[in-house]
Amino acid sequence: MAIDPRLLTLPVAELTSRLASGALRASDLAEASLMRIAEREEAVGAFAWFDAEFVRRQARILDEWRGRGRALGPLHGVPVAVADTIDTGRVPTRNGTPADAERVPEADAAIMERLRAAGALLIGKTETAELGYRQPPRTRNPVNKAHTPGVASSGSAAAVAAGMVPLAVGVEGGGSVIGPAAYCGSVGYKPSFGSIPRRGTLALAPSLDTPGVFAADVEGAAMLAEALFGYDAADPATSHAPHPRLLDAARSTPPVRPTFALVRTPFWDQASDDVQAALGELAEHLAERCFEAELPAIFSECEIHFERVLEAEMARSLVGYGQRRGEFLSAPLRETLERGGAILARDYLAAKDWQSVYRAGIMAVLDRCDAILTPAAPGPAPEGLDNPGSPVFNCLWTFAGLPTITLPLLEAENGLPMGVQLVGRFGEDARLLRTARWLEQTVLKGETSE
Known part of the structure; x- marks a missing residue:
């Protein structure tokens, strides 16, 4: 079957529905993402680390999992990119600095644990500013490469805006999610402080650091964020309180028109x-x-x-x-x-x-x-x-x-x-x-x- 990269333009909710029903395979979405990356990565420079065979291997495992009739996570087979300040076990995580050029963490960050549990397909690690601060990475704005994509989590924002992936994760310390999303033309969502655990994420300013998400629309952002919300014993900012049902809320009609x-x-x-x-x-x-x-x-x-x-x-x-x-x-x-x-x-x-x-x-x-x-x-x-x-x-x-x-x-x-x-x-x-x-x-x- 010929793979159409326009699959990635479908709403994430539709992609998950097709994946769950078997109408779409994780391998199909993986190939669509790889095609878009081949088309646009040279111009955009969104990825700090990327391996096509790694992506295909994950997709095959996810398809085999579904083929055995096992329970599927809410993001089963959906391609997701993750900022390079978030540890990924046995995958380079260089924090945007040559000081960590050889760094390969042994364990996943809490965010990666939750993405894997949700069945997400890791496409790669996205470019970030030096140690997540303000020195611009090599990423360029996908709308006009002569303009900045922002800073810090700009690789994640650019990857979504360029149609390489439907979802991505970054970390906000003061404009690091919202700014790049605005400049590149994607939805960027930074939740309330303490909503998403930061264990395994480069600590810049613990009073401010807040992981956030990128998507093409609000529903996609809600779906990804909901998979990441929750308590983690290693992050004192998180709470035991049950987190809200973000996706259901986003899909619901306000009881009265908002003010x-x-x-x-x-x-x-x-x-x-x-x-x-x-x-x-x-x-x-x-x-x-x-x-x-x-x-x-x-x-x-x-x-x-x-x-x-x-x-x-x-x-x-x-x-x-x-x-x-x-x-x-x-x-x-x-x-x-x-x-x-x-x-x-x-x-x-x-x-x-x-x-x-x-x-x-x-x-x-x-x-x-x-x-x-x-x-x-x-x-x-x-x-x-x-x-x-x-x-x-x-x-x-x-x-x-x-x-x-x-x-x-x-x-x-x-x-x-x-x-x-x-x-x-x-x-x-x-x-x-x-x-x-x-x-x-x-x-x-x-x-x-x-």
Whole structure:
């Protein structure tokens, strides 16, 4: 049977249904993904590690598993790419740095354990920034290779946007999921802090690090995230509380039409004309379902507090790299670690105190709506691969630990995608996904808000 790479454009829910029924084999999807990678990888550069025979071998095992009538996981046979800061047993995990060029972990990260348990097909490890921070990797924007794909988890965002895989995983530390998704034109979802365990994932800033997912639509993001949610004894940020049924919630119809609060944040003057105009038009489209809300002036200092916590925790988490393998690190990263190491404990703790203050202020807005509507990035992807863009529209929500999702609903005058970011209440990820899918369907179908 001839394999059509357009299989990968089908909704993930349809792919899983076909795989479960036997109408589609894991080997078929694997070959479709390999064909797309052969077509686009040279131009995009999304993968840090990739082995076609490894992919085919996994697919054969998954097909044999189904052929024996065994129970199937929710992602059985679905191709997934994973950022190179997430340990994968007996597969290179190089953390985006030559310091780890020979690193091959023995054990899987918690994320990989859950992907395997769900039956996912690992396609490869995606490019990431140096130690997951801000030095751009070699990945290029799949929409226009002269423009940045963002930074950190950009390989995962680009792999999904280029149609190489339907799903991918990355890690958010302050724009590392939402930014690349917005620039490349995919859905990027960062759940509430502590939702997905981080055991086996490179620790950058433990107070901020949050694994997230990429997909072509909200339903796909919900399906992947649900397979990853849950408690892990090795990650104190996770909870014993049962996690929400994200996929069912995303598919459900809101009991009433959602209400949105357009929050420009104190950084609105950094948004491009394209972003400002597009967000304004979207608010007009939503009519009475959208109102404007302002954050207190003190929120303008969030970037300072965020950077202080980030750099202090990076200096502690990455001290081994600086002390023993500093010659492999870029000058900007060495400077960041030195700066973080010089932060006084009292200043770090004072900055951390602001996390709960900001969250409380944002929750006061969320008491009046279903989700906050705000830019995902200052504009479309900047030109040039050395300019990864600014996380200024992401750090506040990450600092407060709130769930966010970006939808590729807008387009700049130059044809590049722009993301619409929605922010939800802490722990109410299911509601956020339901609201996001409603907005996704409303805009894509051209419905009105009356």
